[in-house]
Amino acid sequence: MATTSPTVRTGSALPRWARNLALTLLILYIVLLVGPIAGLDAPRIWQSIAAEPKTLVQVALVGLANGSIIAIIALGYTLVYGIIELINFAHADVFMLTAFMSLTVLGAIGVDQKSSSGQIFVGVLVALVVAVLFGALLNASIERLAYRRLRNAPRLAPLISAIGVSFILQNLGLFWGGLRIIFPVMGVNAAAPKTFPQLLPEGILFQDGPIIFRQKDLIIILASVAFMIALRLFVQYTRLGKAMRATAQNRDAAKIMGINVDTVIAFTFLLGGGLAGVAGLLVGLYNGTIVFNMGLTAGLRAFTAAVLGGIGNITGAMLGGFLIGLLAAFSDVYFSSRWTNAWVFAILVVILIFRPLGLLGEAGGEKA
Amino acid sequence: MSPAVRTGISAGLLAVVVVLLFGNLSGVVLGLLAGAGAAILLDSRVEWPNRNAAIVGGATAGAVAGLLILVGQFIHDLFLMPLAGQPVATAPGSTLQAGLIAVVLAALAGAAVGAIVTQAERPRQLGLLGLLVAFVILFPFLDQQIQLGWTPTVISVLIYVVLALGLNIVVGYAGLLDLGYAAFFAIGAYTTGLLLSPQIGINWDHPLSFWLVIWIAAAVAGLFGLILGAPTLPLRGDYLAIVTLGFGEIVPIVFRNLTRVEIKEPFTGTCLIGCDKAINLTGGEAGINPISHPWLPLVGQFRTGQDLPWYFLIVAIIALTIFLISRLRNSRLGRAWTAMREDELAASSMGIDIVRTKLLAFAMGATFSGFGGAFFASYISAIFPGVFDFSVSVIILCMVILGGLGNITGVILGGLIIMMSDRLFLPQLATLVKNILNTSVLPTIADPAMKDFVATSVDPSQFRLLLFGLTLVIMMLVRPEGLIPNVRRRAEFHEAEAGAEATVATEAKAPAK
Structure with a gap:
C-alpha cells in the first residue's frame, strides 16, 4: 500500500478553525459579490424592509401558509425514507394526482363558489376523504408493484424505479387532464393548468396596511398543523406507530420481535399517500390552479424541507417545510421570483453538503 | 421450425413494425439491419459445423426476415395507406419490387455475417466491425437515394448517444447516480454559444474556431463537473442523486435568468463587470442565436440542411468517444471505478482514493457531454434553456x-x-x-x-x-x-x-x- 491515507494532509500551518473561518468568509464574500445577479442585493433588501417593515410580516404569513403545505408533502418523503431509506421520487406525483382527484370529485358533486357554505363543507369533506383514500391506495400499490421486489437490490435500483413511476404518474395526470368528455371541470387543453373552484372563505381576518390575513390562510395553517400533530401522536403512541419506529431503527430486529415488516412498510406508504391526498386538496383550494407537472417542483421543495429538517424526523419535516415556505416567500418578494427555485435548490445542495443530517437529525448509524 | 427461421422471424417482426410505419423503401435499410441482426442472433444460439452451413443459415434467417418485411410492405401500401386516406399512386408492382429488394439484401447481409462469424477470433471481430463501418458510412447515401429523410433525425439521435456514453462512465462504471446530467450538456452548449455567436461580442469568426471551441466546451463542462463534484461526492448514493438533480434544476434557471449581469464590489461599490450597461449573457428564454457552423477544408462551410458533413462529424465524435472510453475503462482508473462501485470500503482499503476516483468519473462524464453540447449548439445554430430540463437527464439515464x-x-x-x-x-x-x-x-x-x-x-x-x-x-x-x-x-x-x-x-x- 504505497499511497498515503487521504485523511492525512499536511502543508497547512493554520489551525483548523482558522481555515474554516477563512473559507466561510471567502464564501460569504463571493455570495455578496455575485448574489445581486440572483436578487440577493443586501443593501436594496435592507432598504425595502426598512421602508415598509409590515410587508415583511405579510411575507412571513404567506410563507407560513405555503410552508404548511410543503411540510405535509415533506412528511410523506420523511416517513418512507425513515423506514426503507428510499427517496420516494413518485411521492410528489401521487400528490399531483390526488389534486386531480379532488378536482374531479368537486366537479362531480358540483359545488362551486356560489354553493351554500353547508354544501361547500360537505363537498370539501367528501373530496378530502376520496383524495386521501386514493392517494393512500395509489402509494401502497406503487410500493407493492415497483419497490417491494427491489428491497434487497442495489440501493440505486428502487430509486431508478421510483423515477420511472414518477414519469408514469405524470403522464397519467396529463391524460386525466384531457378527459373533458367525462370530467368537464378539466377544461379544454390537457396540458394547461386546471382551475380549482375557490371554496375557502376569503373573508379578511386582520388587515393593517399591506398585511392581509384571510380566513383561508388560517384554515390552511390550522388544517396542516392538525394533521401533523395527529401524525406525530400516532407514530409516538399507537402500536402500529411503534412498529413503524422499530422497523425504521432495525428491520431485522423488528422482524425477530414479531413485527410483520412488509405490513408495516405497506402501511407507511398508505400513510404517506394519505398525507399527499391532504396536500393535493389543500394546494388546489389554496392556490386555485393545478397542473400535471407541478409534482417536480413541489416535490423538490418538499424533499428539501425534509432534508433541511433532518430526513426521517417528523418534527424536522414540519420545521423544514415552514422554513422553506418562508424562504420561498421571502425570495419571491425581496430577491426575484424568477430565482426562487434556484435559491431553494441551492439550500438543498448546501444542506446536503455541510449538514446532511439536517437541523434536527441525529447521527444514527449509516443514515448520512 | 429450424433455429434459422425462428431468429429470422424475431428479427423480421421488429423490422416490420418500422416498415409498417414508414413504408416506401424503408424496407431496404431495415432489410440490411434485420438480415445482419438475425444472423448475429442465430450465431449466438447455434454451433456451426462448417462455414457453408453458417452462410446458408445466415442467408435463410435473413431471407425469412426479408419475407416478413415484404409482407409488411404490402400491408402498409395496400391496407394502411388507404385507411389513412393516402392511397399509394404507384402500382402493386413497385411494392413487390421494394419488398423483393429487401428480401435479397436481408439474405445477402445474413450470408455475409454468416461467413464472417465462422472466422477465427481476430478476423471475425475485424469483419463484423468492417460491416458495421460500411453500413454507418453508406447509410446517409442510402437514405438520400431512397428518400427516407432519416439523416437529420439520426444526427440528433447520435448527439444523445454521445451523452449516454458519457453518463455511462458516471452511472455504469463508477456507480454514481447522476440525475442532473443535462446540466453539463447545457454548459457545453452555452459555452459554444457564447464563443461562437455575437451574443457578448466575442464571436470568433475564424473558419477553424469551432474545432478549438469544441475542446474548450468539453473542458469547461469537465471543470464544472469538478466544481460540482468536489463538495458533493463524499455523499452517499441517493443523496448524491438528489444534489445532482438540484444542480440540474439550477443550471437552466441560471441560464434563463442571466440577462442583466453586472457585478459590483460589495463594500466599496466599485463596478467590476457590466458597468456601462448590464450584460445580457444568455439571452434569457429566447436563448442565443445564430451560432456559427464549423468549416473544414475540402468540405467548406457546414450548412443547415446539408446533412452529410454533420453526420460524419457526429459519427467521428462518437468514434472518438468510444475509443477514449474503452481505453479509460481498462486503465488503472477504470479498474478503480469498478472496484469502488462494487465495494467502496474494500476499494479504499486497497489504497484507492475514493473521492478522487469519483471526482474523475464525474469530470470525465461531464467532459463528453460537453462535446455533445458543443456539437448540438453549432448544429441547431441556437440554444434555449428549455432544452435542458430534467426530463432530458432522465431520458439519457433511460438509454x-x-x-x-x-x-x-x-x-x-x-x-x-x-x-x-x-x-x-x-x-x-x-x-x-x-x-x-x-x-x-x-x-x-x-x-x-x-x-x-x-x-x-x-x-x-x-x-x-x-x-x-x-x-x-x-x-x-x-x-x-x-x-x-x-x-x-x-x-x-x-x-x-x-x-x-x-x-x-x-x-x-x-x-x-
Whole structure:
C-alpha cells in the first residue's frame, strides 16, 4: 500500500478553525459579490424592509401558509425514507394526482363558489376523504408493484424505479387532464393548468396596511398543523406507530420481535399517500390552479424541507417545510421570483453538503 | 421450425413494425439491419459445423426476415395507406419490387455475417466491425437515394448517444447516480454559444474556431463537473442523486435568468463587470442565436440542411468517444471505478482514493457531454434553456439503463432504441394514427363530444413520458442489468439471488449427508 491515507494532509500551518473561518468568509464574500445577479442585493433588501417593515410580516404569513403545505408533502418523503431509506421520487406525483382527484370529485358533486357554505363543507369533506383514500391506495400499490421486489437490490435500483413511476404518474395526470368528455371541470387543453373552484372563505381576518390575513390562510395553517400533530401522536403512541419506529431503527430486529415488516412498510406508504391526498386538496383550494407537472417542483421543495429538517424526523419535516415556505416567500418578494427555485435548490445542495443530517437529525448509524 | 427461421422471424417482426410505419423503401435499410441482426442472433444460439452451413443459415434467417418485411410492405401500401386516406399512386408492382429488394439484401447481409462469424477470433471481430463501418458510412447515401429523410433525425439521435456514453462512465462504471446530467450538456452548449455567436461580442469568426471551441466546451463542462463534484461526492448514493438533480434544476434557471449581469464590489461599490450597461449573457428564454457552423477544408462551410458533413462529424465524435472510453475503462482508473462501485470500503482499503476516483468519473462524464453540447449548439445554430430540463437527464439515464449499465455496445443500442422511438417512430406513429382517425374513424362517430375526445386522446405522442417511465420500472424489475449486460454488472445485480440459491443449495444438501 504505497499511497498515503487521504485523511492525512499536511502543508497547512493554520489551525483548523482558522481555515474554516477563512473559507466561510471567502464564501460569504463571493455570495455578496455575485448574489445581486440572483436578487440577493443586501443593501436594496435592507432598504425595502426598512421602508415598509409590515410587508415583511405579510411575507412571513404567506410563507407560513405555503410552508404548511410543503411540510405535509415533506412528511410523506420523511416517513418512507425513515423506514426503507428510499427517496420516494413518485411521492410528489401521487400528490399531483390526488389534486386531480379532488378536482374531479368537486366537479362531480358540483359545488362551486356560489354553493351554500353547508354544501361547500360537505363537498370539501367528501373530496378530502376520496383524495386521501386514493392517494393512500395509489402509494401502497406503487410500493407493492415497483419497490417491494427491489428491497434487497442495489440501493440505486428502487430509486431508478421510483423515477420511472414518477414519469408514469405524470403522464397519467396529463391524460386525466384531457378527459373533458367525462370530467368537464378539466377544461379544454390537457396540458394547461386546471382551475380549482375557490371554496375557502376569503373573508379578511386582520388587515393593517399591506398585511392581509384571510380566513383561508388560517384554515390552511390550522388544517396542516392538525394533521401533523395527529401524525406525530400516532407514530409516538399507537402500536402500529411503534412498529413503524422499530422497523425504521432495525428491520431485522423488528422482524425477530414479531413485527410483520412488509405490513408495516405497506402501511407507511398508505400513510404517506394519505398525507399527499391532504396536500393535493389543500394546494388546489389554496392556490386555485393545478397542473400535471407541478409534482417536480413541489416535490423538490418538499424533499428539501425534509432534508433541511433532518430526513426521517417528523418534527424536522414540519420545521423544514415552514422554513422553506418562508424562504420561498421571502425570495419571491425581496430577491426575484424568477430565482426562487434556484435559491431553494441551492439550500438543498448546501444542506446536503455541510449538514446532511439536517437541523434536527441525529447521527444514527449509516443514515448520512 | 429450424433455429434459422425462428431468429429470422424475431428479427423480421421488429423490422416490420418500422416498415409498417414508414413504408416506401424503408424496407431496404431495415432489410440490411434485420438480415445482419438475425444472423448475429442465430450465431449466438447455434454451433456451426462448417462455414457453408453458417452462410446458408445466415442467408435463410435473413431471407425469412426479408419475407416478413415484404409482407409488411404490402400491408402498409395496400391496407394502411388507404385507411389513412393516402392511397399509394404507384402500382402493386413497385411494392413487390421494394419488398423483393429487401428480401435479397436481408439474405445477402445474413450470408455475409454468416461467413464472417465462422472466422477465427481476430478476423471475425475485424469483419463484423468492417460491416458495421460500411453500413454507418453508406447509410446517409442510402437514405438520400431512397428518400427516407432519416439523416437529420439520426444526427440528433447520435448527439444523445454521445451523452449516454458519457453518463455511462458516471452511472455504469463508477456507480454514481447522476440525475442532473443535462446540466453539463447545457454548459457545453452555452459555452459554444457564447464563443461562437455575437451574443457578448466575442464571436470568433475564424473558419477553424469551432474545432478549438469544441475542446474548450468539453473542458469547461469537465471543470464544472469538478466544481460540482468536489463538495458533493463524499455523499452517499441517493443523496448524491438528489444534489445532482438540484444542480440540474439550477443550471437552466441560471441560464434563463442571466440577462442583466453586472457585478459590483460589495463594500466599496466599485463596478467590476457590466458597468456601462448590464450584460445580457444568455439571452434569457429566447436563448442565443445564430451560432456559427464549423468549416473544414475540402468540405467548406457546414450548412443547415446539408446533412452529410454533420453526420460524419457526429459519427467521428462518437468514434472518438468510444475509443477514449474503452481505453479509460481498462486503465488503472477504470479498474478503480469498478472496484469502488462494487465495494467502496474494500476499494479504499486497497489504497484507492475514493473521492478522487469519483471526482474523475464525474469530470470525465461531464467532459463528453460537453462535446455533445458543443456539437448540438453549432448544429441547431441556437440554444434555449428549455432544452435542458430534467426530463432530458432522465431520458439519457433511460438509454444507459435500457442498453446495459457499463457496456458500450449496450449503451449505444439503448440510445438508438430510445431516441429513435422518441424522435422517429413515435411521431410517425402519431401522424399515421391521426390520418387513420381523420379518414376512417372520425367520420363514423356522430356525437361531436366523443369525436373531439377520440381526436385528442388517441395520440401516441402524448405517451412519451409513460414509455420512458415504464422502461425504467420494467428494466429495474425484470432485467436490471440491461439488454446487453456487462458481465460484472449482471453478477452484481443478481448477487442477492445467487446468494439465496447458494443457501438453498447447501440447505438441500445438508440433510442428504
